[in-house]
Amino acid sequence: MDQSNHLFKFNASLFKLPKSAKLRAFGVYLAGALYAIGFWLIIDAAIFSKTVNASVVHVTFVDWIPFICSLLGMLIVNLIEKSNLFSDSNNSFLSNGTNPNAWAARVILFFGFSLLAGGLAGSFMVLILKFLLKHYSFPTLGMGVSNIVCNLCIMLSCIVLWLSQNIEDEYSYSLAL
Template sequence: MSLPRSSYDPRRVCLNPFPNVSLGKHRRTIGVYLSGALFALANWTFLDAAILSAHAHSPYTAPGQPQEDAPVHVAFVDWVPGIFSLLGFLIVNLIDKDRIRGEGFGAGDERAVWRARLFLFIGFACMAGGLAGSVCVLILKYVMGHFAEQFTYYGYANVSQNVAMMLSAVVLWIAQSGSNEYEYNLTL
């Protein structure tokens, strides 16, 4: 081992520990508000693209000519990745954190811990599938379709929605995993 024996812990996963960032006693509150802001930003960007798509016209019409319909619109296939990310977000944040660690009520039930970890994996897999699906929609529908920049915005908004929703889930998970500022630890 390259680490000195005094700082080596066989339970450690990473060679370099994560930095210890202290936000004070309001860490949990800040995390929850930041997660909510990311979630709102995620859905706002996609809804902005969907509303723009509903009112879009082709940019290539000459003055005095009737407006032509836009060559591409946000369709159901654009909504599917966001739905999967939202489903994953809900699954991940509805899991009891003590079950994942094997603590709390019913800590002796090894099957409950396994099921909680399985649902956590399914939630993150749904979010990763939503992100991968949004990248595929962006490439296959908007980039390879050779549309104008105003129409490729719909695909970029879809990807940014899924990235922000994933970040929101991670921030909320970390915020909820920390101790509450109103929690008291009484030991005898």
């Protein structure tokens, strides 16, 4: 194999996931649990803000923007199949192959992960600008912390779901013409 076209010393075949239906099912359930925890945290913070919170700080649309970015990133990342990323002519991840779909899939995947990272970074900025700079204490500060944990759970859910959905079953067949 010609190493002059490779950026890294290792081959993409090192990243093949094991074939197991149980591992795949566990990953899907774990991703669903992480998503449910994240979704519940943002809903709980919004309900707490409007009903129990005694301060003047409430959950507004600004608090929901990082969550929306994380959800869009999760949607984008999980719409891409792993096989499209490795569909170049010599099966190298960063090669100059002739298939433009591989590069398009990589760019879209990067955009999705950028939205996920932007959502997490945005939740940190909301915590800092809205809660920490104004010296609020708990339980008001808990609304900002729950926003961070929510976006972190959504990001982890996205990664676990993408990895587990791309695990091939032992008995799956690829029918191509």
